Amino acid sequence: MGEGGCCPSMELFRSEPMQLVQLIIPIESAHLSISYLGELGLVQFKDLNAEKSPFQRTYATQIKRCGEMARKLRFFKEQMTKAGLTPSTRPLTRVDIDLDNLETKLGELETELIEINANSDKLQRTYSELLEYKLVLRKAGEFFYSAQSSATAQKREIDARQMGEVSIDSPLLLEQEMSIDPSKQVKLGYVSGLVPRENSMAFERILFRATRGNVFLRQAVIEEPVMDPMSGEKVEKNVFVVFYSGERAKAKILKICEAFGANRYPFTEDVGKQGQMLTEVSGKISELKTTIDVGLMHRDNLLKAISYQFEQWSLLARKEKSIYHTLNMLSFDVTKKCLVAEGWSPVFAINQIQDALKRATFDSNSQVGSIFQVLHTKESPPTYFRTNKFTSAFQEIVDAYGVAKYLEANPGVYTIITFPFLFAVMFGDWGHGICLLLATLFFIIREKKLSTQKLGDITEMTFGGRYVIMMMALFSIYTGLIYNEFFSVPFELFGRSAYACRDPSCSDSTTVGLIKVRGTYPFGVDPAWYGTRSELPFLNSLKMKMSILIGVAQMNLGIVLSYFNAKFYGSNLNIWYQFVPQIIFLNSLFGYLSLLIIVKWCTGSQADLYHVMIYMFLSPTDDLGENQLFAGQKTLQMVLLLLALVAVPWMLLPKPFLLKKQHQERHQGQSYALLQSTDDSFEVEAHHDSHGHEEFEFSEVFVHQLIHTIEFVLGAVSNTASYLRLWALSLAHSELSSVFYEKVLLLAWGFNNIIILVVGIIVFICATVGVLLVMETLSAFLHALRLHWVEFQNKFYEGDGYKFNPFSFALLSDEDD
């Protein structure tokens, strides 16, 4: 647009000029040089050691060390999250830490932390065991006490009976009892402990079976869950006491206890000793608790000290790792005293790079300076656009389809305006536009704070696109004012409506309608249309024609951009045998349709444009009759038809033959030029990429041109029709909006009940936000995107370049790799 070879080049229109540079760096300043270049972030290094495996490279050990440090840092992070601390994001004073110091420090901290953890685990286990022992002492004591008391009670009874009754049979028994030899009395042993409640039934059953019923088991339930020393979790347990006789039974019982994970604790019958053991255990428990607490506090302090420096350390570790990865890409020169680096960098960055190298030489006290030289090559450089926070989002939209070829025209420049504009054509409602604007202003005002935080996926995407959404909202307010819709309600803001009743009684306003009494409503759609019966026929006709006009304009812009590309690359062939026939074909058909639309509007004729266009092809020589819009239309149509028909072979045939002729000319006169031209071509006189290898397959070129021609010719019709989605989505939006307004809000208002009104308002707000502000926004965004990617860009965009990916600390990813 008003820019050619005469004017200065426009920023962002073409890629920054790039050059291949070679740096020769002495080894002692290598690390510092790469570090400073990483801070600068303007060099993309080429991997000169591509054939070597990762283990054969020079700095493999350093990378391993960095990996170890990263692992230790990850371990610290785990411990910190377990203890509930987060690494503080306070920006600290820059303390320059050496890599070796950091390594030793991390190692020390790790061993200390592991030790503390092991100790506290052991202490915790002992603590749980002691707690369990205490429970056993208490409950088992109860058993014995109750058993003792019932035994004495029974003995007293028996004695009482003995005193009272003397009968014939009793003395015999008594005598027998009393004559038992005490030494032959079997000694009962017992085992006491804790068993998990879920296993207690099975435990009992197996004990019973194993000892053939010769044991006595008492269990008591413990109300609260107990911390199991082995697993460290709370488990419900029962206290048990097993009485047995004999050594074999004892062995079996012990084995069964082990199998069921029942912990055993010793117990004495002596009541006095029981009390003593209870107090002892209680004392030990309280001591242990204080020890454990002190231990935990020590660990927390250690973790807190780590958390202050954590961010800095992890950043340093990542930086060092990336520096060594880059150093691995450099190759040694013949003397083995220097490293050679090759990379792409923008031309404007020469001074900055040389500066960084000089500083590195100075800071590393090296005797020899680094050498910087520019190499000439036929390789295709990466594409680099210097974007700021506003333009970067739009450039990403374009790059998502394909990165621009080096020095090709960048559609991103126009996308900044046309993308929000096409969105707004489909979204047009200034009430919704204001809501979107408020939402995005919230993001923009807090952008400094939000850019440092970690946001969720969807919020991240919305935040990244905040300027896009802002443009979309501003244009939506404009188109909303033009369509005259504020939540589907029209307003008379720009003067009086042009329509009024035919006669003062308005008797036929519902049959024949109003008439136009004043000049046209000056800005936008007349508010008289809304709510009428003929609203949809009028608006549909308006919006469809508008879509066609906008579509033809954007496609013409695309073809004009292809002219600028052809001129820049100096390809006359592309100008005369591609640009010119394309412009002629598109405009003689659809440009003419646009002209007819405008003439019909200006003259108010009743001509049927479908009829005109179709019969232009079917019977061009027929008389137009009532479809005549201007004088000489028939002749004009025939001329345009002929031009269109001529344009098709003009696009198809000459170019392959001329390319073949050019190829032959180049090879006949210049045999020495062959060496140069066997590389991949970055030729300023760019022929089609189909012969980058200097083999010219005529059939291939011809088929390529045939496909291109068919695509353009058929695409002219289909792409123009595709723009009708502007009409379709705008209709959907306005209909949804008016349904929500009339059927929810007005309905709720009509009941004259405050509760129903409040409910109605809530439903209206939810429906508006959910359907119109979220779903319709996404939908219109997507369709506007498609119109750009396909209908606009396929007229001129090749998009087969690769993006400039410099070595930069600012671009280091957050994840550990």
Add this chain to the structure above:
Amino acid sequence: MGFLIISLIFTMAGVIASLAARICCNKGPSANLFHLTLVITATICCWMMWAIVYLAQLKPLIVPILSEGE
């Protein structure tokens, strides 16, 4: 007549916007050309939309027919 006057207003708005862009962010010739391109594109898009809607209502073929009942 109304069409020409309002088109003139759009042109004036475009000129004022480009002057404002030049005054507030003057960052070298290539950046200036870029801003100018953006302003011109925006002005043309906005004008085109207004002009289409205006011309469509100039000599309408159908008129509003009110729906029955209020």
